[in-house]
Amino acid sequence: MFSLDDTIAAISTPIGEGGIGIVRMTGPDAASILYRIFRPGSRSDEFEFEPRRLHYGYIIDPLTEERIDEVLAVVMPAPRTYTRQDMVEVHGHGGIVALRRILTLCLRLGARLAEPGEFTARAFLNGRLDLAQAEAVLDIVRARTEASLRAAMGQLTGCLSEQVRQIRDALLPALAYLEASIDFAEDEIPERDISQDLALAVAGLSRLLADADRGIIYRQGVRAAIVGRPNVGKSSLLNRLLRTSRAIVTNIPGTTRDTLEETLNLRGVPVVLVDTAGIQAKPQDPIEQLGIERSRNALAQADLALFVVDASQPFSEADRAIAALIGKRPAIVALNKIDLLEPEARARILQTPTSPFDSFPAVPISALTGEGLESLEEAILEAVFSGRVTASETPMVTSPRHKEALSRALDHVRAAQAAYQEGVVADLVAIDLTAAIHALGEITGQTASEDLLETIFSHFCVGK
Numbered sequence: 001m002f003s004l005d006d007t008i009a010a011i012s013t014p015i016g017e018g019g020i021g022i023v024r025m026t027g028p029d030a031a032s033i034l035y036r037i038f039r040p041g042s043r044s045d046e047f048e049f050e051p052r053r054l055h056y057g058y059i060i061d062p063l064t065e066e067r068i069d070e071v072l073a074v075v076m077p078a079p080r081t082y083t084r085q086d087m088v089e090v091h092g093h094g095g096i097v098a099l100r101r102i103l104t105l106c107l108r109l110g111a112r113l114a115e116p117g118e119f120t121a122r123a124f125l126n127g128r129l130d131l132a133q134a135e136a137v138l139d140i141v142r143a144r145t146e147a148s149l150r151a152a153m154g155q156l157t158g159c160l161s162e163q164v165r166q167i168r169d170a171l172l173p174a175l176a177y178l179e180a181s182i183d184f185a186e187d188e189i190p191e192r193d194i195s196q197d198l199a200l201a202v203a204g205l206s207r208l209l210a211d212a213d214r215g216i217i218y219r220q221g222v223r224a225a226i227v228g229r230p231n232v233g234k235s236s237l238l239n240r241l242l243r244t245s246r247a248i249v250t251n252i253p254g255t256t257r258d259t260l261e262e263t264l265n266l267r268g269v270p271v272v273l274v275d276t277a278g279i280q281a282k283p284q285d286p287i288e289q290l291g292i293e294r295s296r297n298a299l300a301q302a303d304l305a306l307f308v309v310d311a312s313q314p315f316s317e318a319d320r321a322i323a324a325l326i327g328k329r330p331a332i333v334a335l336n337k338i339d340l341l342e343p344e345a346r347a348r349i350l351q352t353p354t355s356p357f358d359s360f361p362a363v364p365i366s367a368l369t370g371e372g373l374e375s376l377e378e379a380i381l382e383a384v385f386s387g388r389v390t391a392s393e394t395p396m397v398t399s400p401r402h403k404e405a406l407s408r409a410l411d412h413v414r415a416a417q418a419a420y421q422e423g424v425v426a427d428l429v430a431i432d433l434t435a436a437i438h439a440l441g442e443i444t445g446q447t448a449s450e451d452l453l454e455t456i457f458s459h460f461c462v463g464k
């Protein structure tokens with residue numbers, strides 16, 4: 001899979017125009033390759049790279065002495081580096097041609113183009129990061145809200161790994177005892193009650209899992225499809241929630257033809273809002289028909305439906321058809337345009353927002369004036385966390401992979417617990433404990449298979 005003894009290079013900044021761009025190299029030849037293509041800016045004969053210090057100069061093609069770019073370059077000697085190997089960075093001007101030429105020079109002089117995530121994979125394989133920490137690196141790059149960033153940073157600094165290690169540490173002595181009692185006669189080893197160890201592990205695993213769904217939401221976000229009849233104010237609501245005029249709003253029914261996505265930061269939860277074309281039984285033209293098809297797809301892929309109805313009009317057959325389309329998925333009815341109601345009717349609906357569809361909670365709003373928007377946001381959060389009030393603490397578990405491994409570990413420890421209490425032979429209890437310890441090792445990487453590692457790192461970008 002990943003080799004460690006060659007030198008890899010990549011452009012580590014996004015492709016495009018930027019103030020600066022960085023080419024990174026790591027491996028045994030990283031420094032010597034840099035020495036051959038770098039010329040110091042100041043004309044001094046006894047120039048030498050100082051470790052971890054930026055030097056000003058030029059990257060040149062050693063064959064032609066042509067100056068490729070004006071740069072700052074740094075050599076970081078092993079082992080105190082990201083990959084635990086020699087590491088080199090060349091900070092050039094952020095232009096695609098200059099960066100490519102610097103990279104090409106490195107490759108010509110013996111480096112190999114890095115695979116996606118290969119720098120971080122080396123950091124993992126050389127013990128600089130465990131697997132959960134390596135995954136957190138990607139989560140930091142991808143974080144869309146401060147809450148997602150905080151959760152990822154917690155994981156990078158090892159909070160999750162530490163908890164997992166503590167649980168493992170409770171299980172290892174229990175397993176050692178069981179194995180000893182298989183191999184030795186009863187009077188040869190001191191008696192030990194492992195139920196305490198097992199109970200500790202169950203408590204620790206349950207605690208981590210309790211908050212996992214919330215953590216996964218912070219990391220992945222949720223998709224909310226805004227659906228409803230034409231002209232009820234779906235696009236206006238999107239704009240209101242985003243506090244921009246992202247979608248076109250007109251009083252002509254059927255204005256929105258295509259679905260449109262924007263991410264809203266709802267108190268730390270990334271909510272991808274999907275504005276859709278109004279759904280009606282008899283589309284005016286084929287384009288609208290296609291738009292409606294997309295609306296149905298958006299609804300099918302959404303975690304939550306924001307069902308907009310016009311509260312100033314009687315509910316129609318079309319509204320009911322949309323409710324049927326939403327079916328059993330989580331939904332909130334936005335009773336829009338309450339600014340158009342008579343003061344009395346408005347007061348009534350604000351006092352007791354009766355939902356036209358029993359299964360969905362309703363929130364009276366006006367996308368025009370902004371009234372009721374906070375209650376709607378509140379309702380969205382409540383639906384996202386399915387009623388569980390959001391604790392302020394940052395969750396530890398944010399990845400479905402970790403949640404799955406933890407639940408597997410919990411199942412095995414519970415099985416071991418039951419077997420142990422029933423006095424089942426030690427061999428069988430040990431099998432479950434071994435499986436639990438193995439599952440925990442998949443999180444930190446001690447027992448992760450090559451396939452798993454390859455899958456995880458392939459999601460990284462090149463240069464990370």
Ligand SMILES: Nc1nc2c(ncn2[C@@H]2O[C@H](COP(=O)(O)OP(=O)(O)O)[C@@H](O)[C@H]2O)c(=O)[nH]1
Pocket residue numbers: 228229230231232233234235236237248249250251252253254255256278336337338339340365366367368369
């Ligand atoms: N009075 C009032 N008009 C609204 C409100 N929300 C939307 N509208 C108007 O209704 C029309 C249709 O709005 P639009 O957002 O395009 O509806 P969509 O077809 O569901 O996306 C526009 O003229 C909006 O200005 C509201 O809360 N109150």
Ligand SMILES: [Mg+2]
Pocket residue numbers: 234235236247248255256276277278
């Ligand atoms: Mg629209």
